[in-house]
Amino acid sequence: MESSELKRSKDSPNSDESAGLSSFPDEVLERVLSLLKSHRDRSFVSLVCKDWYNAERWSRTHVFIGNCYSVSPEIVARRFPNIRSVTLKGKPRFSDFNLVPQNWGADIHAWLVVFAAKYPFLEELRLKRMAISDESLALLAVAFPNFKALSLLSCDGFSTNGLAAIATNCKNLTELDIQENGIDDKGGSWLGCFPESFTSLEVLNFANLTSDINFDALERLVGRCKSMRVLKLNRSISLEQLQRLLVNAPQLAELGTGSFSQELTFRQYKELECTLSNRKNMHTLSGLWEAKGIYLPALYPACTNLTFLNLSYAALQSSELAKLLAHCPRLKRLWVLDTVQDKGLEAIGLNCPLLEELRVFPDDPFGEEIVHGVTEAGFVAVSYGCPRLHYVLYFCQQMTNAAVATVVQNCPDFTHFRLCIMNPGQPDYLTNEPMDEAFGAVVKTCTKLQRLSVSGLLTDLTFEYIGRYAKNLETLSVAFAGSSDWGMQCVLGGCPKLRKLEIRDCPFGNAALLSGLEKYESMRSLWMSACKVTMNGCRLLAREMPRLNVEVMKEDGSDDSQADKVYVYRSIAGPRRDAPPSVLTL
Amino acid sequence: MVAMERRVNYENDLNLKATELRLGLPGSDEPERQSTPSIRNNKRTSSEISEELRSKSSSGVKQAGNDDHQDDAPPTKAQVVGWPPIRSYRKNYLQNKKNEAEGAGMYVKVSVDGAPYLRKIDLKIYRSYPELLKALENMFKLTIGAYIERKGYNGSDYAPTYEDKDGDWMLVGDIPWEMFISSCKRLRIIQGSEARGLGYV
Numbered sequence: 001m002e003s004s005e006l007k008r009s010k011d012s013p014n015s016d017e018s019a020g021l022s023s024f025p026d027e028v029l030e031r032v033l034s035l036l037k038s039h040r041d042r043s044f045v046s047l048v049c050k051d052w053y054n055a056e057r058w059s060r061t062h063v064f065i066g067n068c069y070s071v072s073p074e075i076v077a078r079r080f081p082n083i084r085s086v087t088l089k090g091k092p093r094f095s096d097f098n099l100v101p102q103n104w105g106a107d108i109h110a111w112l113v114v115f116a117a118k119y120p121f122l123e124e125l126r127l128k129r130m131a132i133s134d135e136s137l138a139l140l141a142v143a144f145p146n147f148k149a150l151s152l153l154s155c156d157g158f159s160t161n162g163l164a165a166i167a168t169n170c171k172n173l174t175e176l177d178i179q180e181n182g183i184d185d186k187g188g189s190w191l192g193c194f195p196e197s198f199t200s201l202e203v204l205n206f207a208n209l210t211s212d213i214n215f216d217a218l219e220r221l222v223g224r225c226k227s228m229r230v231l232k233l234n235r236s237i238s239l240e241q242l243q244r245l246l247v248n249a250p251q252l253a254e255l256g257t258g259s260f261s262q263e264l265t266f267r268q269y270k271e272l273e274c275t276l277s278n279r280k281n282m283h284t285l286s287g288l289w290e291a292k293g294i295y296l297p298a299l300y301p302a303c304t305n306l307t308f309l310n311l312s313y314a315a316l317q318s319s320e321l322a323k324l325l326a327h328c329p330r331l332k333r334l335w336v337l338d339t340v341q342d343k344g345l346e347a348i349g350l351n352c353p354l355l356e357e358l359r360v361f362p363d364d365p366f367g368e369e370i371v372h373g374v375t376e377a378g379f380v381a382v383s384y385g386c387p388r389l390h391y392v393l394y395f396c397q398q399m400t401n402a403a404v405a406t407v408v409q410n411c412p413d414f415t416h417f418r419l420c421i422m423n424p425g426q427p428d429y430l431t432n433e434p435m436d437e438a439f440g441a442v443v444k445t446c447t448k449l450q451r452l453s454v455s456g457l458l459t460d461l462t463f464e465y466i467g468r469y470a471k472n473l474e475t476l477s478v479a480f481a482g483s484s485d486w487g488m489q490c491v492l493g494g495c496p497k498l499r500k501l502e503i504r505d506c507p508f509g510n511a512a513l514l515s516g517l518e519k520y521e522s523m524r525s526l527w528m529s530a531c532k533v534t535m536n537g538c539r540l541l542a543r544e545m546p547r548l549n550v551e552v553m554k555e556d557g558s559d560d561s562q563a564d565k566v567y568v569y570r571s572i573a574g575p576r577r578d579a580p581p582s583v584l585t586l
Numbered sequence: 587m588v589a590m591e592r593r594v595n596y597e598n599d600l601n602l603k604a605t606e607l608r609l610g611l612p613g614s615d616e617p618e619r620q621s622t623p624s625i626r627n628n629k630r631t632s633s634e635i636s637e638e639l640r641s642k643s644s645s646g647v648k649q650a651g652n653d654d655h656q657d658d659a660p661p662t663k664a665q666v667v668g669w670p671p672i673r674s675y676r677k678n679y680l681q682n683k684k685n686e687a688e689g690a691g692m693y694v695k696v697s698v699d700g701a702p703y704l705r706k707i708d709l710k711i712y713r714s715y716p717e718l719l720k721a722l723e724n725m726f727k728l729t730i731g732a733y734i735e736r737k738g739y740n741g742s743d744y745a746p747t748y749e750d751k752d753g754d755w756m757l758v759g760d761i762p763w764e765m766f767i768s769s770c771k772r773l774r775i776i777q778g779s780e781a782r783g784l785g786y787v
Contacts, residue, residue, distance in 0.1 A: 094668065096671070096673045096674065097668030097669070097672070097673070097674075098667060098674065099667065181675070182674065263714050263715070263716060290713070292717065294716070294717065294720070312676075361672070361676070362672070364680070365670045365677075365680070420670055422670045424666065424669060453671075479671070480669075504668075
């Protein structure tokens with residue numbers, strides 16, 4: 001909508017066509033452009049002409065940097081003088097799965113130092129897969145007097161002492177969102193560091209911290225922060241404590257329940273039920289770490305307007321899930337553990353016609369002996385009941401080509417299809433054939449597909465299909481798949497919108513790597529580990545493409561000529577200077 | 587599972603089985619542990635691929651030690667670094683949960699005075715006394731009532747008792763749940779005057 005506004009202003013009869021320049025004063029153009037939020041739209045705007053480039057850079061208040069090494073903080077600060085909100089992503093995604101060495105980099109500190117000088121009015125910082133020390137958090141806490149929102153996802157290097165610094169010093173904090181980080185949890189006293197005069201907190205998420213929290217401090221904090229709308233508690237919070245907190249927070253939109261476990265008396269249960277009832281504002285529910293089936297019904301009245309239910313840490317059985325879902329008619333996003341099994345998935349199909357996103361996580365991913373969890377039958381059952389499904393993450397131990405074909409036939413609108421058959425290289429368990437036709441069906445049917453993760457036994461045919469049909473694909477994750485270089489060449493040659501390609505344990509070598517020479521500059525990054533790429537191949541790539549950073553991570557004791565892990569990304573900042581000794585920049 | 591893999595390789599490579607010292611009668615082979623066919627078949631398939639892969643790189647498979655024999659074993663799920671792709675936080679959480687709940691189901695016999703036969707229940711699936719008692723009430727169609735500290739079970743003809751590790755018969759509910767499930771060997775629901783007599787400690 002904003003772009004059409006711009007178009008209109010450009011074509012307006014009032015503009016002085018004969019001068020060849022827009023006669024809008026800069027202030028007006030900037031004002032108009034300040035309405036643009038999408039950073040992609042802004043990118044296009046900045047390419048129109050020099051005036052527009054300048055107007056755009058002065059009016060931009062939020063910057064999104066998908067790879068912290070693609071640009072330097074100095075360059076960012078030079079171009080965008082008025083930034084109030086920064087989103088930064090650091091390490092390659094496979095660092096989540098321990099494939100990246102510990103001290104790899106992506107340290108926020110250098111950025112904070114520049115921001116402290118250039119953006120003293122910074123309000124928001126959202127980091128994903130960055131390394132942050134307590135020292136950095138302490139700097140953050142004092143350098144930005146107007147600081148409002150801190151969100152840390154999948155980061156590491158800090159402890160609860162850093163959180164204490166934030167709590168103590170950020171007088172205007174509205175959001176503290178600490179999710180799934182490698183945090184050194186030294187105890188829950190940090191929460192008591194919020195001063196008694198502090199009342200501005202709206203979002204508090206400490207669900208993934210393990211220590212006991214000072215409950216009195218928490219209760220007082222929640223009591224005085226009247227605008228709190230998101231509260232996600234950790235496991236140490238019992239049902240009784242939850243009840244006490246909820247009484248003081250009637251307007252919560254998102255609740256993480258804590259353990260949801262304790263032996264309650266009948267009266268306590270009734271009180272809880274009462275407190276949870278009539279929560280028309282609540283649209284997101286999570287937690288339930290140790291939820292017991294008998295207490296779940298207390299939640300039912302709170303579920304009427306739920307759109308997102310995160311049960312991915314609650315080991316529910318199928319019947320418990322079914323009964324709960326009967327009370328969630330408006331559910332759009334659902335995350336579950338595979339303890340609910342196929343029967344639970346059938347219940348999803350029956351109760352959630354509006355479902356758009358489903359994630360099924362494994363409860364026992366390393367268990368060897370029994371086939372448990374969900375199968376292809378559950379996947380198919382959901383697809384029949386939920387035609388609007390467009391995002392799926394599905395961990396399973398068995399799958400068939402036919403089932404996947406049926407699923408995408410029922411749900412052709414997939415934008416994100418992430419299927420993880422947990423045994424590497426496992427074929428269709430009924431026909432014993434590769435899973436090529438499954439993913440072929442996905443890319444042929446789901447024309448809007450943006451993200452794909454493949455698994456199971458796959459030959460080059462899968463990648464031929466992907467190259468030929470997945471014209472909107474932006475992110476592809478591949479593991480233990482393919483037969484030869486040809487597979488990767490098909491993808492690199494065929495997917496025009498590809499931005500992120502991550503590959504592990506596949507037989508792709510130098511020919512495949514080098515076939516993407518032209519392509520890598522239009523992509524954010526390429527990751528290849530445990531493939532057949534050699535140091536010479538990487539050196540050639542680095543030589544041919546000077547605007548790419550080609551980094552190789554060596555394993556101890558591996559062959560000198562092998563490039564064990566390769567990370568290639570475009571950058572205008574040049575090769576990085578903070579790489580550890582195990583990372584070679586070519 | 588790792589040990590099993592190692593043994594399989596002894597058989598394939600060095601044929602040490604003939605001279606292997608084992609307990610048990612000669613000719614009584616410990617059956618090779620076959621998981622469900624689908625998993626076993628697929629492991630061989632994946633090992634073909636992985637063999638090829640690992641001949642040139644060792645990064646895909648975590649080596650628990652410098653044991654050569656492990657090199658030849660197909661990578662089981664637990665041995666492949668970073669697979670399945672689950673974030674460290676979730677992985678650690680699952681691992682801790684598993685460690686806490688180690689052990690197979692704890693099936694104990696349950697007898698009820700006057701019932702013609704006994705039942706068996708798995709204590710592991712309950713997480714508290716109320717859950718257990720409710721299950722017993724449902725199973726035997728009787729009312730046990732509520733546990734009151736120091737007084738026992740009030741308001742019913744039945745009282746749940748259990749035999750502990752020492753062979754003594756104890757009242758259910760006195761000790762913390764975790765302690766109870768590790769010391770309970772069998773359950774007996776007693777009735778009538780005996781039950782009422784337990785009201786006095």
